[in-house]
Amino acid sequence: TFNQAKRFAFQTMVREKRWNRKLHPDSLHLVLKRKYQLNDYYANSAVQEAKALFTGLMALQKLYEKQTQEKLKKLKKKLKQERTKLTDLRKIKQSCVKGTLTFPKNTRFTKHNNLISLSRKKDTLIWLSEYLFEHQYLDVQIKRIQAKIGHLIHRQYRLTQKLSSDQTHIPSAVFGSKKLFRSQFTIREFVRNHDKWKTVFSRARNKQLILSGRKDAKYGNFVFQYVPETKELRMTTSFGKTLMFPAVTFPYGQEAIEEVISTQLQCKNKKKHGKPIAWSVEDYGSYYIVKCVVDVPENPHTNYSTSDGVIGVDCNLEHFAWANVTKDGNYKGSGSLRFSIMGKSTGQITKIIEVEAIRLVDLAERYNKP
Secondary structure, three states, X not given: OHHHHHHHHHHHHHHHHHHOOOOOOOXXXXXXXXXXXXXXXXXXXXXXXHHHHHHHHHHHHHHHHHHHHHHHHHHHHHHHHHHHHHHHHHHHHHHHHHOOOOOOOOOOEEEEOOEEEEEOOOOEEEEOOHHXXXXXXXXHHHHXXXXXXXXXXXXXXXXXXXXXXXXXOOOXXXXXXXXXXXXXXXXXXXXXXXXXXXXXXXXXXXXXXXXXXXXXXXXXXXXXXEEOOOOEEEEEOOOOOEEEEOOOOOOOOHHHHHHHHHHHHHOOOHHHHOOOOEEEEEEOOOOEEEEEEOOOOOOOOOOOOOOOOEEEEEEOOOEEEEEEEOOOOOEEEEEEEEOOXXXXXXXXXXXXXXXXXXXXXXXXXXXXXX
């Protein structure tokens, strides 16, 4: 129900933006409460999740627009350069036709008696006569540059269309992933058994529950209550039923979570000094994954200075390549951290990359780099 409400809220936001009008006289919060029989907290969380997704998509659209503008700018510069080259070659061709071969300034062509040469970075081309120069080089290069300009003009047209689309299009999203949605038409198993695809797609759309926190709540959240002493997590459903998850522990950040919850419990003025604690529950069939989202203060001793240079990292399939450079970009050393992920499961790959990431951090600490 919560995920249905979230999808409805997101769809409403997209349609209101596209149609430039309100779809409901009441607020979206009240609409969700009536339509899905949710309490204030669940309805508010659904609206906040939908709003966060929509805001992120709009920001991403702006980023795409900026990237397209940069591509157009570079393309126009490239187009100008190619047209300049074509103009120079046509001038040389015209002078060759008239029988008085001349070359524009700042070119690498030279003529010695009947020999014509072109100096390049790694070699020099030589033609024994003007006729050979005209037909073996000029005509070939003019056709090549004309074709290249044609391709660039076509790409400019496509980028202009994309820019216009980025500026006017209101993006949407497919809950459950586009790949899985398209699989109903592309995977034989799902084409033959559409009900099976519906089950898989519905599970993907509804497997995660994310609820934002409230700083005025006793445990930082009105739905989830985590007891550090017993490691029990209690959850109150939208229907008022209480669920209990026993022995909930976190392999990373357990101490930070317990500290934040203890601070929240001891806080007297929660409306002023309280901290919200968000929770996420993901259903994987035979087990659940619980995630806790808290604000952790930054470490004041973390090194962000680049005055001593940085460690550059290139991520590849079988190794991480690293390079140590100074603040001016001068090379000081390099190396690679090799690993193998072929044939490994997702969990194994995560552990392998985690170990290599720790080695990179140790490397940066050794060289005193951020």
